[in-house]
Amino acid sequence: MSLFSLNHISKSFGGVQALSDLSFELEEGEIFSVIGPNGAGKSTIFNCISGLYTPDEGSIQLAEKEITGWAPHRIARAGIARTFQNLELFRYLTAVDNLLLGRHIHMQASLLRILAMPFRRSRAAREEIAHRHKVEEIIEFLELEAYRDRPVFALPYGIQKLLELGRALALEPKILLLDEPAAGLNNEERQDMIFWIKDIRDQLGVTVIVIEHNMELVKDISDRVLALNFGRMIATGQVLEVLEHEEVRKAYLGEIPETT
Amino acid sequence: MKLKRGYFEDIRIFRNRASRFWTFLFILVLALLPFFIKAYYLSVINLMALNVIVALGLNVLVGNTGQISLGHAGFVAIGAYSGALLMQLGLPFVPALLLAALLTALIGAFLGIPSLRLEGPYLSIVTLGFGLAVMVIIGRMDVFGGRTGMSVPKLKLGWTGLPYDTALYYVFTITTVVLVIITIILLKSRIGRAFQAIRDSDIAASVIGINVSHYKTFSFAISAFYAGIAGCLWGLYLQFVTPGTFSFMMSIIFLATIVLGGLGSVTGSVLGAIVMTYLGLQLENIVGVPVLGDVIVAFSDSLMNTSGIANIKWVLTGLILIGVILFEPMGLNGLWLRVKRYWRLWPF
Ligand SMILES: Nc1ncnc2c1ncn2[C@@H]1O[C@H](COP(=O)(O)OP(=O)(O)O)[C@@H](O)[C@H]1O
Ligand SMILES: [Mg+2]
Numbered sequence: 001m002s003l004f005s006l007n008h009i010s011k012s013f014g015g016v017q018a019l020s021d022l023s024f025e026l027e028e029g030e031i032f033s034v035i036g037p038n039g040a041g042k043s044t045i046f047n048c049i050s051g052l053y054t055p056d057e058g059s060i061q062l063a064e065k066e067i068t069g070w071a072p073h074r075i076a077r078a079g080i081a082r083t084f085q086n087l088e089l090f091r092y093l094t095a096v097d098n099l100l101l102g103r104h105i106h107m108q109a110s111l112l113r114i115l116a117m118p119f120r121r122s123r124a125a126r127e128e129i130a131h132r133h134k135v136e137e138i139i140e141f142l143e144l145e146a147y148r149d150r151p152v153f154a155l156p157y158g159i160q161k162l163l164e165l166g167r168a169l170a171l172e173p174k175i176l177l178l179d180e181p182a183a184g185l186n187n188e189e190r191q192d193m194i195f196w197i198k199d200i201r202d203q204l205g206v207t208v209i210v211i212e213h214n215m216e217l218v219k220d221i222s223d224r225v226l227a228l229n230f231g232r233m234i235a236t237g238q239v240l241e242v243l244e245h246e247e248v249r250k251a252y253l254g255e256i257p258e259t260t
Numbered sequence: 261m262k263l264k265r266g267y268f269e270d271i272r273i274f275r276n277r278a279s280r281f282w283t284f285l286f287i288l289v290l291a292l293l294p295f296f297i298k299a300y301y302l303s304v305i306n307l308m309a310l311n312v313i314v315a316l317g318l319n320v321l322v323g324n325t326g327q328i329s330l331g332h333a334g335f336v337a338i339g340a341y342s343g344a345l346l347m348q349l350g351l352p353f354v355p356a357l358l359l360a361a362l363l364t365a366l367i368g369a370f371l372g373i374p375s376l377r378l379e380g381p382y383l384s385i386v387t388l389g390f391g392l393a394v395m396v397i398i399g400r401m402d403v404f405g406g407r408t409g410m411s412v413p414k415l416k417l418g419w420t421g422l423p424y425d426t427a428l429y430y431v432f433t434i435t436t437v438v439l440v441i442i443t444i445i446l447l448k449s450r451i452g453r454a455f456q457a458i459r460d461s462d463i464a465a466s467v468i469g470i471n472v473s474h475y476k477t478f479s480f481a482i483s484a485f486y487a488g489i490a491g492c493l494w495g496l497y498l499q500f501v502t503p504g505t506f507s508f509m510m511s512i513i514f515l516a517t518i519v520l521g522g523l524g525s526v527t528g529s530v531l532g533a534i535v536m537t538y539l540g541l542q543l544e545n546i547v548g549v550p551v552l553g554d555v556i557v558a559f560s561d562s563l564m565n566t567s568g569i570a571n572i573k574w575v576l577t578g579l580i581l582i583g584v585i586l587f588e589p590m591g592l593n594g595l596w597l598r599v600k601r602y603w604r605l606w607p608f
Contacts, residue, residue, distance in 0.1 A: 050467050076469035088464035090457050092524075100450075101457050105469035107450045114449040115442060118273050124449065125271060132267040171468060 003028045009058035011044055018044040019231040031201055031208045033218045036228035037251055042211045043085055046177045050082050051075040077105050079174035083164045091153045095163055099135040102170025138166045158189040178210045182217050194220050271448050290433050294426040302429045306497055309432040310490050311533035315517045316443045317486025323524030325479040326459030327375050330384050331391025332514045335484045337506035339364045339491020341404050344412040353415050361488035368484020372477035391511050399503040409502030412495035443526050455479050520584055522593025531592040543573045
């Protein structure tokens with residue numbers, strides 16, 4: 001059985017059919033890309049998976065468990081983490097605090113235990129310290145040392161993108177949803193992002209779904225691709241197959257000359 | 261070279277020796293103060309302590325969780341009346357205080373429920389309505405003496421061997437210091453971080469696994485808990501409470517206090533409450549200042565339409581707040597941080 005499946009999902013907003021009858025499955029450890037023109041419904045897929053939207057029809061399963069209609073925080077605990085197309089960081093908190101919040105689901109000190117936190121040996125202090133170590137690993141992994149104690153709003157855009165990735169990683173998810181991770185990045189930053197996404201899969205074994213417009217990135221990292229237009233799947237399969245697909249080319253209206 | 265960090269330093273209450281030194285010195289001064297100053301000033305400090313407690317709690321809700329309450333005086337009233345009633349029934353002070361605060365917290369949690377669906381202006385109106393409703397309801401309940409109010413039994417503090425005023429001062433300051441410390445710890449913990457996450461982005465908070473409704477309700481409960489404690493002590497301070505004591509204006513002043521002090525900051529809550537209490541007592545004296553006083557009175561009479569000194573106080577408070585928002589949005593805490601950066605680790 002597959003790790004994750006989306007079965008006949010439909011979602012509409014008033015008159016707009018954002019998704020219709022969409023299905024796909026994920027194998028453990030693969031990088032699966034979703035492409036399609038703006039407004040195709042890509043982000044809506046993520047919003048349905050992470051519980052921000054409830055699909056009108058269809059079901060979503062994670063490791064045999066039906067998670068359709070679950071609240072976002074439950075889905076996060078079940079092992080799905082994500083980033084957003086337009087960055088949703090905690091702007092007035094430092095980079096470290098943002099990453100520590102990614103550890104929230106793994107921390108459990110109760111209010112009463114927390115009151116003992118000033119004592120080094122208390123359970124709450126030991127928990128907090130353990131998670132700060134964990135966060136430090138992520139800081140090292142993504143090379144964020146220079147930014148750790150700066151508030152997010154003061155960080156460059158590229159670093160914020162990376163930090164959001166780090167926060168999602170901190171959850172130690174089974175599945176990572178990345179909504180346009182390379183959007184707005186320069187060439188060098190994009191190369192780094194490609195490197196990290198591959199690393200996340202290879203080293204941490206995380207299954208990744210990527211929404212991306214940059215075909216270089218898509219070609220480089222994807223095991224499989226799904227192309228979407230007007231909420232419908234128009235092609236799925238190997239990268240080059242999908243990019244060569246006639247309907248895909250039409251949907252993009254020549255927006256992807258760099259295919260070959 | 262990599263710096264080995266212990267991480268414990270990140271969660272300690274005091275960041276460095278200097279801040280610990282100053283804090284202990286401050287507490288020492290507080291402890292010795294009754295031997296040097298007049299009872300009137302002790303009662304001023306008591307009033308400041310009450311406002312500090314409310315401000316701490318309100319700042320958890322507003323400055324850290326990003327919710328709003330225009331009805332915090334309602335929570336203070338519930339704490340005051342329930343505390344008074346419990347003590348009248350013969351409960352000793354500490355259990356009465358905690359029970360009153362827990363009851364207030366429970367009601368706070370209930371008031372938190374609309375916050376799950378409402379935002380900004382709508383939540384303001386609900387909390388505003390709550391504050392007004394509490395006054396009206398208490399005013400109709402005979403156990404609480406209705407509109408005439410009820411008297412609050414004095415504490416039995418004779419065993420301390422201190423004059424009543426002095427003993428009460430210690431009760432107030434010890435409670436306040438304990439609550440300040442608890443707030444600092446709370447805000448450094450996973451719970452405080454979750455509050456701040458909700459403030460900055462409730463969507464992001466939910467997708468990283470924070471149960472947003474749970475924490476919003478919890479924040480209301482905690483905030484109300486502080487107000488309940490302050491209320492119970494307020495009763496002891498006044499020795500007699502009426503529904504009118506806990507007016508809408510009081511709720512507004514609480515909010516003004518944390519804006520003046522600095523949203524989200526514990527230092528800000530403390531400084532804001534101290535300054536606001538002082539202004540509340542002293543601002544009316546500006547009427548006596550030559551020329552300026554006359555101008556303000558004339559201004560108030562002609563434009564604000566209600567005559568009298570209380571009105572002038574509010575007008576000036578409003579002006580001060582506008583000044584804060586324009587020139588130092590981080591409030592007194594912002595000023596404080598700058599001063600601190602200037603002096604750094606003095607005297608070490
Ligand atoms: N919350 C919403 N309310 C109304 N319409 C929405 C909402 N979210 C998405 N849509 C609509 O659904 C369609 C797909 O949007 P989206 O999934 O964001 O596209 P993509 O990410 O592929 O660019 C668009 O027409 C968009 O306007
Ligand atoms: Mg999108």
